[in-house]
Structure formats: C-alpha cells, structure tokens
Amino acid sequence: MSQKATIHDVAHHARVSVSSVSRALNNYPHVSEALKTRVVEAAEELDYQPAFLAHSLRRGETNSIGFLVGSIANPVISTIYEAAAEALATNGYAVTLVSSRNQADLDSACLRLLASRQVSGLIVSSASESPQPSRRFIQETNIPTVMLDREPVAGERVFAVQSDHASSIRKAVFHLVKKGHRHIGFIGGPRGFYPTQQRYRAYQEALAEARIPLRDELARFAAFTETDAFAEALLLMRNRPLPTALIVAGNIILIGALQALKDRQLAVGRDIALVACDDIHLTQLHRPAVTVIRRDLNLLGKTAARLLLQGIQNNGNRSDRVIKLPTQLVIRESSNFHCRDDSQG
Amino acid sequence: MSQKATIHDVAHHARVSVSSVSRALNNYPHVSEALKTRVVEAAEELDYQPAFLAHSLRRGETNSIGFLVGSIANPVISTIYEAAAEALATNGYAVTLVSSRNQADLDSACLRLLASRQVSGLIVSSASESPQPSRRFIQETNIPTVMLDREPVAGERVFAVQSDHASSIRKAVFHLVKKGHRHIGFIGGPRGFYPTQQRYRAYQEALAEARIPLRDELARFAAFTETDAFAEALLLMRNRPLPTALIVAGNIILIGALQALKDRQLAVGRDIALVACDDIHLTQLHRPAVTVIRRDLNLLGKTAARLLLQGIQNNGNRSDRVIKLPTQLVIRESSNFHCRDDSQG
DNA sequence: ATCGTTTATGAAAACGTTTTCAGCGGATGA
DNA sequence: TCATCCGCTGAAAACGTTTTCATAAACGAT
Numbered sequence: 226m227s228q229k230a231t232i233h234d235v236a237h238h239a240r241v242s243v244s245s246v247s248r249a250l251n252n253y254p255h256v257s258e259a260l261k262t263r264v265v266e267a268a269e270e271l272d273y274q275p276a277f278l279a280h281s282l283r284r285g286e287t288n289s290i291g292f293l294v295g296s297i298a299n300p301v302i303s304t305i306y307e308a309a310a311e312a313l314a315t316n317g318y319a320v321t322l323v324s325s326r327n328q329a330d331l332d333s334a335c336l337r338l339l340a341s342r343q344v345s346g347l348i349v350s351s352a353s354e355s356p357q358p359s360r361r362f363i364q365e366t367n368i369p370t371v372m373l374d375r376e377p378v379a380g381e382r383v384f385a386v387q388s389d390h391a392s393s394i395r396k397a398v399f400h401l402v403k404k405g406h407r408h409i410g411f412i413g414g415p416r417g418f419y420p421t422q423q424r425y426r427a428y429q430e431a432l433a434e435a436r437i438p439l440r441d442e443l444a445r446f447a448a449f450t451e452t453d454a455f456a457e458a459l460l461l462m463r464n465r466p467l468p469t470a471l472i473v474a475g476n477i478i479l480i481g482a483l484q485a486l487k488d489r490q491l492a493v494g495r496d497i498a499l500v501a502c503d504d505i506h507l508t509q510l511h512r513p514a515v516t517v518i519r520r521d522l523n524l525l526g527k528t529a530a531r532l533l534l535q536g537i538q539n540n541g542n543r544s545d546r547v548i549k550l551p552t553q554l555v556i557r558e559s560s561n562f563h564c565r566d567d568s569q570g
Numbered sequence: 571m572s573q574k575a576t577i578h579d580v581a582h583h584a585r586v587s588v589s590s591v592s593r594a595l596n597n598y599p600h601v602s603e604a605l606k607t608r609v610v611e612a613a614e615e616l617d618y619q620p621a622f623l624a625h626s627l628r629r630g631e632t633n634s635i636g637f638l639v640g641s642i643a644n645p646v647i648s649t650i651y652e653a654a655a656e657a658l659a660t661n662g663y664a665v666t667l668v669s670s671r672n673q674a675d676l677d678s679a680c681l682r683l684l685a686s687r688q689v690s691g692l693i694v695s696s697a698s699e700s701p702q703p704s705r706r707f708i709q710e711t712n713i714p715t716v717m718l719d720r721e722p723v724a725g726e727r728v729f730a731v732q733s734d735h736a737s738s739i740r741k742a743v744f745h746l747v748k749k750g751h752r753h754i755g756f757i758g759g760p761r762g763f764y765p766t767q768q769r770y771r772a773y774q775e776a777l778a779e780a781r782i783p784l785r786d787e788l789a790r791f792a793a794f795t796e797t798d799a800f801a802e803a804l805l806l807m808r809n810r811p812l813p814t815a816l817i818v819a820g821n822i823i824l825i826g827a828l829q830a831l832k833d834r835q836l837a838v839g840r841d842i843a844l845v846a847c848d849d850i851h852l853t854q855l856h857r858p859a860v861t862v863i864r865r866d867l868n869l870l871g872k873t874a875a876r877l878l879l880q881g882i883q884n885n886g887n888r889s890d891r892v893i894k895l896p897t898q899l900v901i902r903e904s905s906n907f908h909c910r911d912d913s914q915g
Numbered sequence: 916a917t918c919g920t921t922t923a924t925g926a927a928a929a930c931g932t933t934t935t936c937a938g939c940g941g942a943t944g945a
Numbered sequence: 946t947c948a949t950c951c952g953c954t955g956a957a958a959a960c961g962t963t964t965t966c967a968t969a970a971a972c973g974a975t
Contacts, residue, residue, distance in 0.1 A: 231931060242955045247933060255952055277687050278627040279931030282960050287623070289666065289687075298652050303643045307669055314668065319687055321634065321666040323659070324652055342622050342634075342664060451851075480851050487855075506796075506825050507852050510832075576961060587925045592963060600922055624961030627930050 230271040239267035250275070281343075289319045290346035290533065291339030295327040295449065301476055301503050301522060302350060305373065308526025309348060316534055318346075327449045329353035336362050346533045348373065352449075353417070369536035371529050375419045377547055384532045385547040386525060390420055390502075391427035393518040393552040394472070397500045398431035400516075400556065401470045405564035406498060407437055410461050410468035411444040412454065412482055414475045421446065424474045424502070443468050447478055454481025455488075462489050469564050470498035476505050483511070498560040513558030520552040575616040584612035595620070626688075634664045635691035635878065636684030640672040640794065646821055646848050646867060647695060650718065653871025654693060661879055663690075672794045674698035681707050691878045693718065697794075698762070714881035716874050720764045722892055729877045730892040731870060735765055735847075736772035738863040738897040739817070742845045743776035745861075745901065746815045750909035751843060752782055755806050755813035756789040757799065757827055759820045766791065769819045769847070788813050792823055799826025800833075807834050814909050815843035821850050828856070843905040858903030865897040 236243040241260060248256050249264035267273075281287045290313060294302050310320050323339060325331040332351040336359055339347060350373040353359055360378045363370050369382040377385035401409055411428050413421035425444065432439055442464050447457040458481055461468070471486075473479045479501045486493055493499050494513035501508055504519040528548055581588040586605060593601050594609035612618075626632045635658060639647050655665050668684060670676040677696040681704055684692060695718040698704055705723045708715050714727040722730035746754055756773050758766035770789065777784055787809050792802040803826055806813070816831075818824045824846045828838070836842045839858035846853055849864040873893055 232933095233931080243932085244934080244956080245954060248954090251933085255954090257953065260954080274686055276627075276931050278623055278632070279960090280933080282621075282623040282627055282962090283931080283933045285960075296652065297642060298645065298648045300643065300645060300648075303645075303648050307641065307643050307671075310667070310669060311671065314683075319666050319668065319683060321664050322655070323664065324655060326652075326656065338659075338664060341619055480855065483855050507855060510825065510828050510852060510856065512857050577963095578961080588962085589926080589964080590924060593924090596963085600924090602923060605923080621961050624930090625963080627932090628961080628963045630930075 229276070230273045231276065232273070234271055235264065235267050235273050238271060239263045286345050287343050288317055289321060289342075289344055290348065291336075291342065291344040292320050292322045292348045292350075293332065293335050293339065294322065294324050294350050295352040297322065297324055299449075299477060300505050304522040305350070305526040305529070308523040309530040310526075312527050312530035313534075316530075318534075320348075325352055327352045329357065329359075332359035333357070333362055340366050340368060344368065346370070346537050348529055348533060350374065369533060371533045371536065373525070373529060382536050383546075384536055386528045386532060387547060387549045388420070388520045388525065389549050389552050390423040390518070393554045394424050394427035395431040395434075396554045397472060397516070397518060398428060399435065400554065401472075401498055401500070401560060401564075402435045402437065404470075404498065404560065404562065406470040407564075408440070408443065408466055408468040409437075409470045409472065410464075411472045412458055412461060412474065412478055413444075413446050414449060414478060416446050420502075421474055424472075428472060440464075447481065449475075449477050451477060451481040451484065454478040455484045456481075458482045458485030459488065462486075462491070468497070470560065471500070473499065473501045476501070476503045476507075479507070479515075494559045494562060498562070498564065500554075500560055504555065508557075511559075516557045516560040517555050518552050519555050520550060525550055574621070575618045576621070577618070579616055580609065580612050580618050583616060584608045631690050632688050633662055634666060634687075634689055635693065636681075636687065636689035637665050637667045637693045637695075638677065638680050638684065639667065639669050639695050640697040642667065642669055644794075644822060645850050649867040650695070650871040650874070653868040654875040655871075657872050657875035658879075661875075663879075665693075670697055672697045674702065674704075677704035678702070678707055685711050685713060689713065691715070691882050693874055693878060695719065697760075714878060716878045716881065718870070718874060727881050728891075729881055731873045731877060732892060732894045733765070733865045733870065734894050734897050735768040735863070738899045739769050739772035740776040740779075741899045742817060742861075742863060743773060744780065745899065746817075746843060746845070746905065746909075747780045747782065749815075749843065749905065749907065751815040752909075753785070753788065753811055753813040753815070754782075755816045757803055757806060757816065757818050757823055758789075758791050759794060759823060761791050765847075766819055769817075773817060785809070792826065794820075794822050796822060796826040796829065799823040800829045801826075803827040803830030804833065807831075807836070813842070815905065816845070818844065818846045821846070821848045821852075824852070824860075839904045839907060843907070843909065845899075845905055849900065853902075856904075860904035861902045861906065862900050863897050864900050865895060870895055 232243050232246050236246045245260060246264050249261045250268060292306060297303050313320055323335045325335050329352045332353050347368050347370040349370060351359055363383060364378045364380050367382060371384040371386060374387050375385060377383050413425055429439060445457040445461045447454040473482045491497050500516045502518045504517045508515040508517045577588050577591050581591045590605060591609050594606045595613060637651060642648050658665055668680045670680050674697040677698050692713050692715040694715060696704055708728060709723050709725050712727060716729040716731060719732050720730060722728050756770060758770055774784060790802040790806045792799040818827045831838055838844050845861045847863045849862045853860040853862045
C-alpha cells in the first residue's frame with residue numbers, strides 16, 4: 226500500500242494473468258466484459274498507475290516531446306510555448322523544455338540531450354540558423370520536428386511554421402514613407418537569424434520600390450541582449466543625417482533601442498518614428514504607444530503542436546510541410562505623425 | 571548502423587559480455603584496463619548511447635525533475651525557471667515543465683502527471699495556496715520538492731525558497747508616508763496566494779505603525795489576468811477620497827493597474843504615486859520610471875535548484891528547510907515626489 | 916603447499932510493462 | 946460428425962539496461 230502497485234499486484238488481486246490486466250486496461254479487443262470489470266475494480270482499489278518507464282520502454286514511445294528555445298524569458302517565446310504545451314498536454318504529451326541561452330553552439334548539445342531522452346517529437350526555436358551541426362543533427366535523426374520561424378531542413382518528417390514578416394515590413398516602410406520619412410533605420414537580431422533575414426530583405430526591397438536610396442549604415446544587427454541592442458542603437462544614431470524613423474525587429478532589441486533613444490534624448494513619436502515587431506505589454510503601455518507588427522502567437526503555438534502531432538501520427542503521410550501565418554501592422558502614436566525633416570530642407 | 575546500437579551490439583563488437591560493458595562504461599571498480607579500453611573503443615565506434623528508458627527503469631531514477639508553474643508567460647516565473655533549469659542541466663537533470671494556466675484546480679492534476687512520469691524532484695510555483703489537494707499530494711508522495719515563494723507543506727523532503735516581501739513593503743509604506751501620503755491603496759493577486767498574503771499583511775502593519783487609519787476599501791485582490799486587474803483597479807479608484815498612492819503586488823497586476831490609471835487620466839508620478847513589485851523591463855522603461863521592490867530572480871532560481879539537488883542526494887539529511895532571500899526598495903520617479911493632497915486640506 | 920581473499924569476468928535475474936504465441940472451449944459450416 | 950475458425954485467456958518473450966550471483970584466476974598469508 227505504501228509502495229506503488231504494479232501490474233502484477235493487480236493481476237494477483239483480480240486473480241487473472243498480467244497479460245489480461247494489460248489488455249483490459251488498454252481496451253484491447255477480445256476481452257470479456259466480466260474480466261474487464263474485475264480488473265478495473267482491482268486497479269482502482271489498489272490505485273494502480275502504470276509505470277511510465279516500463280510502458281515507454283516496451284512501447285518504444287515516450288509520449289513526451291522536446292522543446293528547444295533560445296531563451297524562455299523572451300515573452301514571445303514563452304507565449305508560443307504556453308500555447309503549444311497546452312495543445313500537446315491535452316493530447317497526452319508532456320514536454321521537456323531546454324534552453325540554449327541564445328548560444329548557437331549549445332543548440333546541438335541540447336538537441337542531443339533531448340534525443341537521448343528519446344522524445345517522440347521536437348519543437349525547435351533554436352538560436353542558430355546557418356547550416357550548423359544542429360540542423361544536420363535534426364536531419365540525421367528521424368525524430369518528427371517542427372521548426373518555429375526557421376527555414377526547415379530537408380527531411381521527411383520536419384515541418385515549419387513561419388510568420389509572414391515580409392508583407393508587414395513592407396507596409397511599415399510604405400507607411401513611414403507616406404508620413405514623409407526618407408531616412409529609415411533598421412535594427413535586427415543576428416544576421417543569420419531567419420526572422421531578421423526576412424525582415425531585412427523586405428525592408429530593403431520596400432525602400433527600393435519607394436525609390437529611396439539605401440543607406441547601408443542605417444541597418445544594424447545586435448545579439449539577443451538589451452545591452453548589445455543598446456550599443457548598436459547608439460552606433461546607428463551616430464549617422465548623419467539622423468534617421469527620422471526606426472524599424473526594430475525583435476522585442477528584446479526594442480528594450481535596448483528604447484533605452485538608447487532615451488539616452489540620446491530623442492522623443493519617440495516626435496523626433497523619431499518607431500515601428501517594432503511583436504505586440505508585447507510594453508509596446509501598448511509605452512507613452513507614446515508604439516506601432517507594431519503583430520502576429521497571433523497563440524495560433525503559432527497551436528499550429529506548431531498540431532503539425533507535430535500530425536507528423537508523429539501520420540508517420541510521413543504528406544501534409545503541408547511549412548505553414549506561413551499572417552501578420553498585421555498596427556499603427557499607433559509612435560509613428561502616426563508627419564515627418565518634419567529639416568536636414569533635407 | 572542505421573538503428574541505434576544497444577549494449578549488446580557493443581558487447582558483441584568488443585567480444586565481452588554485456589555486464590562487462592555496463593561496468594566498464596559506468597566506471598565500476600574491478601575492471602581491467604585492457605577490457606575498459608576495448609569497450610570504450612567499441613562504444614565509440616558504434617556511437618553507442620545508453621537507452622535512457624532502460625537505464626532509468628532499472629536504476630529507478632529518471633534524472634529529470636518536474637517544474638510546475640501557473641504561467642510561464644509571466645516574466646518573473648520564466649526568469650526564475652531559466653536560472654533553475656540551467657543549474658539543473660549542468661547536474662545532468664532535464665526538466666519537464668507543465669503549466670496549470672493559473673487554474674488552481676488544475677494544479678493537482680499537473681502534479682499527478684509529473685509524478686506518473688516518475689520525476690526525481692519537483693519545483694512548484696503553483697497557483698493554489700490554501701490546504702488543497704495539490705498540497706496533500708506533495709505530502710503523500712515522497713518526491714523531494716521545493717516550493718517557490720510558498721508556505722512549504724509539512725514533509726520530510728519538502729523545502730521552500732521565499733522572498734522577504736514584508737520588509738520592503740514596510741519600507742515602501744514608510745517611504746510613501748514620508749512623502750505625505752495618507753491614502754495608500756493596495757492591489758494584489760488572489761487572497762490565498764502566499765506572496766499576496768505576506769505583502770498585504772506587511773502593508774496593514776506598516777500603516778498601523780504609521781498611525782494611519784486603515785481603509786479596507788482601498789485594498790483589492792485580482793486574479794492573474796490583466797483584464798481582471800484592470801477591473802479591480804477601476805473599482806479601487808472609485809473610492810473617495812481617492813488614494814494618492816498605490817502599491818501594486820505583482821507584475822501582471824501592474825499591467826492592468828497602469829491601464830486603469832491611463833483610463834482614469836491619472837498621471838503616475840504626479841496625480842498618484844506608484845510602487846510595484848518585481849523589476850521588469852516595463853518598470854524601467856515606463857515614463858515615469860516606476861518605483862519597485864526588486865529581488866534577485868536568478869539567485870532565487872539557483873537556490874531552488876541547489877536546495878532540490880541537496881534534497882535528492884542527502885536523502886533526508888537535514889539542511890535548511892526554508893531559505894528566505896532579501897528584497898530591496900528601488901525608488902524611482904513614480905513615487906519620488908511630495909504628495910499635494912487637497913482632499914485633506 | 917594450502918587456504919582464504921581479492922580481482923576480473925560472464926550468466927542470469929530483475930525492473931514493469933506490452934506483445935507474441937499457444938491453447939482451450941465453443942460456435943460455425945460442410 | 947469432423948474440421949475450422951473465433952473469442953478468450955495465460956505463459957513467456959521482449960524492450961535495454963543494471964545488479965546480483967557464480968566462478969575462475971591471481972594473490973597474499975600462514
């Protein structure tokens with residue numbers, strides 16, 4: 226009674242064989258009603274819980290999935306995680322979360338750990354993007370994987386759910402241009418980072434389309450820390466003529482950028498227009514409220530979970546390999562004013 | 571080669587028995603140097619990784635710990651998690667994270683799930699506090715557990731790491747009183763929530779000590795959602811005379827409170843003084859910057875991990891059962907002005 | 916030289932399940 | 946009536962380790 230009851234105890238208590246207990250409890254066919262009720266009663270009486278380890282060992286499936294993140298302290302990531310984890314939990318999966326602390330070289334070790342735990346699926350929002358060991362690892366092992374906002378590696382069972390960053394960045398640029406801006410800066414995450422790449426390319430293309438000469442020095446790329454973003458933002462602001470608008474690609478980057486603007490005494494929404502990515506509490510409560518490219522993080526997480534479950538069950542049956550979710554531009558006070566650029570006369 | 575190599579493959583390849591392989595790889599005594607090198611070479615050659623499930627099943631230990639949170643989207647929680655998880659990872663533990671979505675009635679089910687996965691330890695930052703099923707569950711099962719900022723349940727192997735909320739709340743009250751405030755409001759989380767209890771009691775005691783009559787209607791308690799906090803804050807602000815200062819106990823609550831103040835057109839730092847708990851990005855970047863009770867979340871997480879590992883290894887050897895970490899009051903512009911209360915003349 | 920002790924190794928049991936295999940009784944079909 | 950099949954059940958194998966047990970060789974001490 227103090228120790229855990231095993232299937233043998235149940236079998237003994239119900240005066241049947243262990244195999245019958247297993248069949249009865251797992252709703253196998255060809256088991257008589259009488260035996261089933263007897264077993265169920267015995268199981269309840271002994272408060273029997275199947276031993277997870279033995280079950281998984283025999284079954285060859287852990288019913289748990291691994292989640293790799295750069296940092297769970299990032300509000301965007303944690304929101305996605307929460308949504309995905311809920312969907313997975315309702316399907317009987319537990320998720321073990323591991324963080325690479327935004328160190329690209331740790332990604333592969335984290336994945337290896339997860340794989341050694343024999344997870345039945347992987348959701349990856351890793352730090353590294355370039356064709357690195359971690360990508361090769363995913364390719365080699367055959368674990369069903371969905372990558373979050375990344376270019377999926379080739380593989381029979383790897384999927385991706387992405388956000389359509391480009392179209393909203395384009396809208397943002399055109400919005401700023403319409404407000405009279407001609408010197409628009411850009412700060413993003415690391416160059417190799419997929420979302421940054423998408424946004425930066427869209428930024429360039431939109432500028433070209435608007436026939437605004439590209440000033441390379443107005444684009445900077447920071448690591449995923451406030452301090453680095455702060456430093457890069459300061460560097461960006463040393464250019465002349467000063468940019469009159471700034472597109473900030475990433476919520477951690479935004480923290481650093483705001484600090485830098487404060488530091489340089491540039492008033493957001495008056496001296497400089499600001500467009501950020503991802504609508505977090507800060508962007509709504511900031512005075513002035515900041516224009517933002519919003520996406521449904523909940524949907525993102527849920528979609529990832531759905532895709533992964535399909536990948537696990539369909540066993541390779543083809544469905545959409547990569548799903549692209551929409552984004553939208555939400556214009557707020559930080560950019561909703563006309564540029565009065567005196568440097569251009 | 572395509573399938574995973576088992577210990578039998580290694581044994582066969584090295585021409586020894588499986589038991590010898592196990593002993594050699596686990597650094598057991600009484601194994602000859604020759605055999606050891608032979609085994610190690612074979613293992614490397616086959617890229618042998620011990621099967622986690624079989625290992626754990628036999629060993630009776632999973633080397634993984636369960637982490638229960640109300641919501642990982644809460645920045646305070648996620649920061650603590652990141653710190654704890656890192657410490658645990660370096661000790662060879664993986665952590666499976668489960669969120670009760672702030673529903674107290676789900677706590678117990680989450681714990682049951684974790685226990686059924688046979689985790690070797692538990693870190694609990696659950697939603698419920700009162701003597702509920704989840705607490706009883708922790709008590710009954712004998713899994714080493716550390717509770718985060720909670721009153722630990724009685725039990726041989728349960729520990730707690732708490733924050734000294736009280737002393738900083740007292741400081742905050744005295745600080746506000748010194749600035750001339752006599753109508754100080756309080757918004758906290760749910761009444762049964764341990765940190766809320768600590769803070770509220772300290773608030774009451776400090777007011778009494780300052781010989782300020784307690785106005786019950788100036789204290790309100792909200793669920794862990796911005797919308798509820800918003801509603802409660804609005805209700806609070808309908809009292810007359812209006813409070814000239816507000817202590818907000820919780821970062822999610824703060825979001826709602828700020829929205830409410832904005833809604834009522836009350837300027838923080840001029841019309842009303844504000845003190846919040848936990849120093850998040852928002853409190854630093856808000857204009858005006860908001861006074862805050864800060865604590866070292868990293869230390870909190872690391873301490874929890876350390877305590878848990880001790881609890882797992884020492885096997886009941888007594889050490890400090892509950893550790894209380896300090897907090898400090900950081901005064902910023904939101905409260906650093908003198909109250910000009912005209913309702914009192 | 917003999918005995919007891921230590922070292923080194925292999926065979927087999929154990930962990931707690933699920934699944935395969937085999938057997939039994941009864942029903943079905945010719 | 947007999948062969949066949951089907952529903953139901955139990956015995957045993959299997960999953961991949963670790964650990965216990967047994968045994969042979971080496972070794973030190975009397």
